[in-house]
Amino acid sequence: MKNIPILMYHSIAKVPKDSVMRSLHVPPSRFALQMSILKTLGYTGLSLKDLQPYLEGKKKGKVVGITFDDGYRNNLTEALPILSKNGFTATCYLISNKLGHYNDWDEDKGIARNELMTITEAQDWLNAGMDIGAHSEHHIDLTNCDHQTLEQEVLQSKHSLETTFDYDIEHFCYPYGLYNNQVLDTVKNAGFITATTMKRGRSEPMTNTMLELPRIPVVHHTLPHLFLMKCFTKYEDKRG
Numbered sequence: 515m516k517n518i519p520i521l522m523y524h525s526i527a528k529v530p531k532d533s534v535m536r537s538l539h540v541p542p543s544r545f546a547l548q549m550s551i552l553k554t555l556g557y558t559g560l561s562l563k564d565l566q567p568y569l570e571g572k573k574k575g576k577v578v579g580i581t582f583d584d585g586y587r588n589n590l591t592e593a594l595p596i597l598s599k600n601g602f603t604a605t606c607y608l609i610s611n612k613l614g615h616y617n618d619w620d621e622d623k624g625i626a627r628n629e630l631m632t633i634t635e636a637q638d639w640l641n642a643g644m645d646i647g648a649h650s651e652h653h654i655d656l657t658n659c660d661h662q663t664l665e666q667e668v669l670q671s672k673h674s675l676e677t678t679f680d681y682d683i684e685h686f687c688y689p690y691g692l693y694n695n696q697v698l699d700t701v702k703n704a705g706f707i708t709a710t711t712m713k714r715g716r717s718e719p720m721t722n723t724m725l726e727l728p729r730i731p732v733v734h735h736t737l738p739h740l741f742l743m744k745c746f747t748k749y750e751d752k753r754g
Contacts, residue, residue: 517716518568519745520579521559522729525628526592534624537733542592548732548741549600552578559602561645562685562708569708569727571720578745579717580604581710581729583649583687584617587629590639598642606631606639607649607687607710610674619653633678640679647685648672648706655690656697668700684708686725698725714753716745 524538526545533539540548552559559580560568567573580597582589585608597604612618614632617625631639640646648671650656656664668686675683684707688697691712701709708724715728730744743749 517718517751518565518577518579519716519750520562520565520581520710520727520729521745522710522712522731523580523582523589523593524584525586525588526582527586527588527628529626533626535620537735538625539734540732540736541734542596544734544736545593546596547738548736549596549602551738551741552602552745553600559597559600559604561603561605562647562710563605563645564603566707569717569719569724579729581647581687582606584653585609585613585631585636585646585649586617587631587635590631590635594639594642594644597644603644605645605647605685606636607647607685608636608675609649609651609653610671610678611651612653613678637679640681645685646675646679646681646683647687648675648683649687650689653689655692656688656700657692657694661696664697664700668697669704672704672706685710688712693726701725715751 526542527539528541529539557576557578559578565579568577585606589606612630615630617628650667651671672683686701686706686709710727710729713728717727730750
């Protein structure tokens, strides 16, 4: 069974060349080209909700997972029309206590302010057939907090999002990609089916643990030839 690429995006926006961490922003035109490439090659982009049976080996097909970390407003305004045009779905990992706010966890790094979806905007994302997952309550390092805080960040993020949107939250994403056995156990006990990491590589159906799924980072400089290498060769598998 073929390995499945799960793409990791953050912000879909065109930003100045001198922007701090410009790599986090993929220009809308480049994102549109990447989705067009997948479509042309016969692949379907899927949310983690829709990808789950493929990861479990229950379905086979030419599929690619599409994920967005943090829940930026531009995921809705820029990425959604492109996804919908291609008939794709995607998962957006929301920070439950930051809806309608901005990326304040990046301020000390000099990264520019980037608005996050409001509750209404996240509901629009859902109404368009997309999926949401949890990215903790406050976007903190879950490996560097006490047990009570860890449980609050994981369990409350799930409960809060489920209550707000009346939607089952079954997919988690570790903030900063950081986790350990205690974090894994907490995520598992909270009832999450999958959890995505920042480990690089493609997922092997029925092989990778569903709570430690690797992903393929797609960044500003991921030009078409590199995008193809990342998705369809062992390029990323060797970097995990």
